Amino acid sequence: MPVNPMTAKEVTKKVINKEAFFILDVRNEGDFKDWKIEGENFDYLNIPYFELLDGVEEILEQIPTDKEVLVVCAKEGSSVMVAEMLSEAGRTVTYLEGGMKSWSEYLEPIKVGDLTDGGELYQFVRIGKGCLSYMVVSNGEAAIIDSTRMTDVYLDFAKNIGASITHVFDTHLHADHISGGRKIAEATGATYWLPPKDATEVTFEYQALENGNDVQIGNTKINIHAIYSPGHTIGSTSFVIDEKYLLSGDILFIDSIGRPDLAGMAEDWVGDLRESLYKRYKELSAELVVLPAHFMIIEELNKDGSISKKLGTLFDENHGLNIEDEDEFRKLVTENLPPQPNAYQEIRETNMGKISPDNDKQREMEIGPNRCAVR
Numbered sequence: 001m002p003v004n005p006m007t008a009k010e011v012t013k014k015v016i017n018k019e020a021f022f023i024l025d026v027r028n029e030g031d032f033k034d035w036k037i038e039g040e041n042f043d044y045l046n047i048p049y050f051e052l053l054d055g056v057e058e059i060l061e062q063i064p065t066d067k068e069v070l071v072v073c074a075k076e077g078s079s080v081m082v083a084e085m086l087s088e089a090g091r092t093v094t095y096l097e098g099g100m101k102s103w104s105e106y107l108e109p110i111k112v113g114d115l116t117d118g119g120e121l122y123q124f125v126r127i128g129k130g131c132l133s134y135m136v137v138s139n140g141e142a143a144i145i146d147s148t149r150m151t152d153v154y155l156d157f158a159k160n161i162g163a164s165i166t167h168v169f170d171t172h173l174h175a176d177h178i179s180g181g182r183k184i185a186e187a188t189g190a191t192y193w194l195p196p197k198d199a200t201e202v203t204f205e206y207q208a209l210e211n212g213n214d215v216q217i218g219n220t221k222i223n224i225h226a227i228y229s230p231g232h233t234i235g236s237t238s239f240v241i242d243e244k245y246l247l248s249g250d251i252l253f254i255d256s257i258g259r260p261d262l263a264g265m266a267e268d269w270v271g272d273l274r275e276s277l278y279k280r281y282k283e284l285s286a287e288l289v290v291l292p293a294h295f296m297i298i299e300e301l302n303k304d305g306s307i308s309k310k311l312g313t314l315f316d317e318n319h320g321l322n323i324e325d326e327d328e329f330r331k332l333v334t335e336n337l338p339p340q341p342n343a344y345q346e347i348r349e350t351n352m353g354k355i356s357p358d359n360d361k362q363r364e365m366e367i368g369p370n371r372c373a374v375r
Contacts, residue, residue, distance in 0.1 A: 112306050256318070
């Protein structure tokens, strides 16, 4: 019996709206424990597909009839077969179109604010991976910050709103996902900006993103009087846009702070991380709205699905910003690190232009949750 698919976009709406939802995940137990679709009111059952080859009768009692049920697997095929078996057993279910592969790659664009001189700022939420990227639009021009490799999303979005992409930025050399910055710049003729201290090994031309740069996008200034804010990487750079928004990259998140070890330099960079957060950021306006490059937990989502909070609120609430003792801070940052991101060294080399994996390999390299924060 045919079963209808549900798209990643539709599942994202359920996450944002905090709907009650049930997921039967038929991947292996280890994959499920490492990374799953998360929602505040979601319930789960993980039964590996190979245990259901003889039928679904034994799990029918565990499948609710009073809420929507979604079957999920890695690439779609296994979930279709299980969903069809459940349907033949009289249950109404759907399956995730494209599997966890599509969940990892889906981007939800959300407008986070208006700019003073008539522009807008959009956040692109990569809900399954925890990555956040941005588009500043003003007077027919657009800038993209911390883009993912799904470049068509940004190109199509800009085209649909009638904006030309003129600048592309990366706040740092990413290690958990492949940047689309260079590809977008090549497709549009835009200027590609990178922090030079993170770009010592790149194989392509770029514009140096340095303290004191002011970049004009239409009627809007992106101030990179930013705050050279090392700690996550040695070149990590933050932006202030329109004197309203602080794009913090991977230095500061809503619920945590950036990890300094993805280049193997935790002990060396932890002091830089503290200085960036406890001195440089302290000098900024508490009214700035912090827009990070990642989020860690689903509870960080605002009602509209965006991720943001005022800097002053974070100095009150974020534990990583409230450790007075430097030794205690150093211990927190160096001893509470999650596992390294999958294939992080290969991802860094891809972002440097040293290697050029095909699309399937890039997808494989990125699979899993983001791991850019201190726990």
